[in-house]
Amino acid sequence: MKNYHAEIFEAIEEIGDVPAGVTLNGDTRFEEDLAFDSGSFIELFLIIEESVPGFTLGAARLAPEDFTTVNLLGQFIARRMAELTESA
Secondary structure (H helix, E strand, O other), X not given: OOOOHHHHHHHHHHHOOOOOOXXXXXXXXXXXXXXXXXXXXXXXXXXXXXXXXXXXXOHHHOOHHHOOEHHHHHHHHHHHHHHHHHHO
């Protein structure tokens, strides 16, 4: 199953500077490591929707525990893509 890290890293870099001392990897935490706020998350999700063909967020399905780290967000995207593929 694809992890979508590349798309997430690109979106993070598009939003703004990664703080000094932070290396983007699967364990990177959005709030603690990158100082993301609600506006940053909205921007992140919009960029990901544009960069992952066929992906739609489905906001009703999104819970805070789905996006605390890059790994968890990648897993959410993979699950959502599987749902979208099954329903097509």
